[in-house]
Amino acid sequence: xxxxFYPQVPHDFRYELNKDMHLSAAHFIPAKEAGKCxxxxxxxYVINITIAGxxxxxxxxxxxxxxxxxxxxxxxxxxxLNEDPLFANKEDPNYFPTTEVVARTIWKLVQQExxxxxxxxxxxxxxxRETPTSYVVYRPKKEDFHS
Ligand SMILES: Nc1nc2c(c(=O)[nH]1)N=C([C@H](O)[C@H](O)COP(=O)(O)OP(=O)(O)OP(=O)(O)O)CN2
Ligand SMILES: [Zn+2]
Numbered sequence: 694x695x696x697x698f699y700p701q702v703p704h705d706f707r708y709e710l711n712k713d714m715h716l717s718a719a720h721f722i723p724a725k726e727a728g729k730c731x732x733x734x735x736x737x738y739v740i741n742i743t744i745a746g747x748x749x750x751x752x753x754x755x756x757x758x759x760x761x762x763x764x765x766x767x768x769x770x771x772x773x774l775n776e777d778p779l780f781a782n783k784e785d786p787n788y789f790p791t792t793e794v795v796a797r798t799i800w801k802l803v804q805q806e807x808x809x810x811x812x813x814x815x816x817x818x819x820x821x822r823e824t825p826t827s828y829v830v831y832r833p834k835k836e837d838f839h840s
Contacts, residue, residue: 699741700830702818706745709817712761714740720774720790723783733773738795739822740765742803746814755814756807764802796821796831808839 699711716738722730742765746755774780774790779798782788800819807814815838822828 699743699820700818702743702745702832704745704817706815706817707747708749708755709743709745710755710758712742712744712758714742714762714765716740716765716770718769718772718774720780722789722791723775724786724789736823739828740799741818741820742799742816743818743820744803744807744814745817746812748812750810750812755812756810760806761803764806765799768802792821792823792827792829793831795823796829800831800833804833804838813840 717735718738719733719735721727721733725731742761744755744761749755769777774795777790780788780790780794788794796819799821800816803816803819807816817832819831820828821831
């Protein structure tokens with residue numbers, strides 16, 4: 694596992710946890726402007742998820758690290774991202790499996806799970822590295838949270 698320093702996200706919460714994971718997946722960008730990336734190809738995505746909160750749960754966790762990995766892996770690992778309904782829209786670039794959209798989509802999936810937790814943890818940053826030279830950081834705005 695690659696250990697790297699990540700961009701910091703400012704917040705006032707007492708606790709912050711970070712979960713790193715790898716994800717193997719194929720994709721293509723359905724736009725001719727994407728050049729060679731319009732052809733199907735694969736990546737070992739490197740993902741860092743940052744969770745923050747003021748209160749721990751009954752296990753003493755903000756959220757179980759393993760659960761974070763499961764949310765992402767069960768859906769995308771060893772999949773063709775374009776076949777997932779979340780990325781299947783070939784008309785709207787907001788749903789193409791670009792690094793930006795993958796990062797936003799992972800944020801949404803994770804936060805939907807966190808919303809079920811009584812201690813109300815928040816996903817405050819998702820970093821997705823697609824290649825050794827390219828990564829995206831997604832940071833939600835206040836209005837993106839339901840509570
Ligand atoms: N803003 C974005 N630009 C590009 C994306 C993207 O998701 N968002 N994606 C791609 C391709 O999918 C490609 O997999 C990654 O591109 P790139 O960084 O150019 O990959 P290389 O390994 O060829 O990079 P080098 O630094 O030139 O080795 C393209 N753009
Ligand atoms: Zn790619």
